[in-house]
Amino acid sequence: MTALAPFSILGRPVLGGLALLGRIAIFAAETISHLARPPFYPKEFLAALMQIGWFSLPVVALTSLFTGGALALQIYAGGARFSAEAVVPSIVAIGMVRELGPVLGGLMVAARVASSIAAEIGTMKVTEQIDALVTLSTNPMKYLTVPRVLAATIAVPALVAVGDSIGIFGGYLVGVNRLGFNPATYLKNTRDFLEVWDIASGLWKGAAFGFIVALMGCYYGMNSGRGAQGVGRATKAAVVAASVLILATNYILTEVFFSA
Amino acid sequence: MIQLTDIEKAFGANRVLRGVNLTVPSGESMVIIGGSGTGKSVLLKCILGLVKPDSGKITVNGEVADTSARDAFLARFGMLFQGGALFDSLPVWQNVAFRLLRGSLKRPRAEARDIAIEKLRRVGLRPETADLFPAELSGGMQKRVGLARAIAAEPEIIFFDEPTTGLDPIMAGVINELIREIVTEMGATAMTITHDMTSVRAIADRVAMLHDGAIKWTGRIAEMEETSDPYVQQFIHGRAEGPIMAIR
Numbered sequence: 001m002t003a004l005a006p007f008s009i010l011g012r013p014v015l016g017g018l019a020l021l022g023r024i025a026i027f028a029a030e031t032i033s034h035l036a037r038p039p040f041y042p043k044e045f046l047a048a049l050m051q052i053g054w055f056s057l058p059v060v061a062l063t064s065l066f067t068g069g070a071l072a073l074q075i076y077a078g079g080a081r082f083s084a085e086a087v088v089p090s091i092v093a094i095g096m097v098r099e100l101g102p103v104l105g106g107l108m109v110a111a112r113v114a115s116s117i118a119a120e121i122g123t124m125k126v127t128e129q130i131d132a133l134v135t136l137s138t139n140p141m142k143y144l145t146v147p148r149v150l151a152a153t154i155a156v157p158a159l160v161a162v163g164d165s166i167g168i169f170g171g172y173l174v175g176v177n178r179l180g181f182n183p184a185t186y187l188k189n190t191r192d193f194l195e196v197w198d199i200a201s202g203l204w205k206g207a208a209f210g211f212i213v214a215l216m217g218c219y220y221g222m223n224s225g226r227g228a229q230g231v232g233r234a235t236k237a238a239v240v241a242a243s244v245l246i247l248a249t250n251y252i253l254t255e256v257f258f259s260a
Numbered sequence: 261m262i263q264l265t266d267i268e269k270a271f272g273a274n275r276v277l278r279g280v281n282l283t284v285p286s287g288e289s290m291v292i293i294g295g296s297g298t299g300k301s302v303l304l305k306c307i308l309g310l311v312k313p314d315s316g317k318i319t320v321n322g323e324v325a326d327t328s329a330r331d332a333f334l335a336r337f338g339m340l341f342q343g344g345a346l347f348d349s350l351p352v353w354q355n356v357a358f359r360l361l362r363g364s365l366k367r368p369r370a371e372a373r374d375i376a377i378e379k380l381r382r383v384g385l386r387p388e389t390a391d392l393f394p395a396e397l398s399g400g401m402q403k404r405v406g407l408a409r410a411i412a413a414e415p416e417i418i419f420f421d422e423p424t425t426g427l428d429p430i431m432a433g434v435i436n437e438l439i440r441e442i443v444t445e446m447g448a449t450a451m452t453i454t455h456d457m458t459s460v461r462a463i464a465d466r467v468a469m470l471h472d473g474a475i476k477w478t479g480r481i482a483e484m485e486e487t488s489d490p491y492v493q494q495f496i497h498g499r500a501e502g503p504i505m506a507i508r
Contacts, residue, residue: 039362039363041362123348124347124348127343127345128341128342128343128345129345129346129347129348131305131308131310131341131345132339132341132345132346132347134308134309134310134334135308135310135334135337135338135339136334136358136359136363136409137330137331137334137335137359137363137364137365138358138362138363
């Protein structure tokens, strides 16, 4: 019994984690099953699209601009060790559209949107607004979860596309003004080495990350504990879970998309 | 008529309802009294399907509650929640007309707004209130808006969960009077849970006492004062001594 004690310490959180994954998977399946079945709530969808897409634009744009600039400096400094400074435009472009655009965009949206969705739905739960929805013959899953998840799945790839462009522009600004690249050559190198699949894979990642962000916000909001502390915990858990899942999904999708 | 037969519900080891049997006749106002944490709200939520009972049967006008089409079943109910439960993101009139703007009872927007304003007027609120948001209202006004929402679709059955909690005595009196008037003029069946005895005397046709997860006494309001039931006597007179433990 005593000899097995260390395993029980390890086993309990593992089983708890698996049970949580199972509950999230059921919640995701339920959400997807409601996507195609009426009633639909277009106003709630459009409001969520504005909230998630439009209002996240400044934070994604700023993050991408600085990341693109920093990436150009790093690649230049690294490339100088083996006289490969010329790769800066192509590596900045590929790095932004394949990895940094979707991942940083997803993480920024997770910080901004997963927390806000979890706090909003969690507060609705503790103030009985979710129960009120049910008594008013409205399915909370359809009214609250589906519009947000659908909006995030559409909005995040659009944000990633904008972020990619701004990130590449950030690299261009640093490359031309700080590192002395010729503007025309920089743009030509960016265009020549970038393939359609580089961009498309990043957008698919963005869609997956958008789905994860809204799903985590809704899941933890719907399962929020009582009171301010319960809502606070739900908000924190939503951001942490969304961020970890984004990074894990990014690795899996990269394996799927780019493994030889 | 609402009929509850042997309803049981436990949350883990905590057996909240331990075989509740209760009949609420059509068109009457039943008030369920009982101390805090005795399962009054859980009982109400069981009838609405917000909480699934572990065992027992609930019928509404002879139909088993959990087998009816959910939308049609819930369309017969209105509910005033303890804290109002108004939707923060919607203006007052859209809260009141929520059911009239979507689902099986959907009406044109202008008509739904007119009905909402009429219902607001019925609960003593001015039409200007319609375009405010719930956060801009006082507690008493939020209760009235909640009441207007509960009656907007003219339901057959209305539930009131602690309708006077958190209100000053005058506003509580206003809400009690409104509930009584509305239930009488609509001919609705009403079920109220409260521990406010002023409210009980103003609203009830019948009273049921819930204690230890079961109905200890039920009777007409006039019989409540005269009953020798020790639970009812202790509760309605607010005595510390008696069969109901002060520390729960």
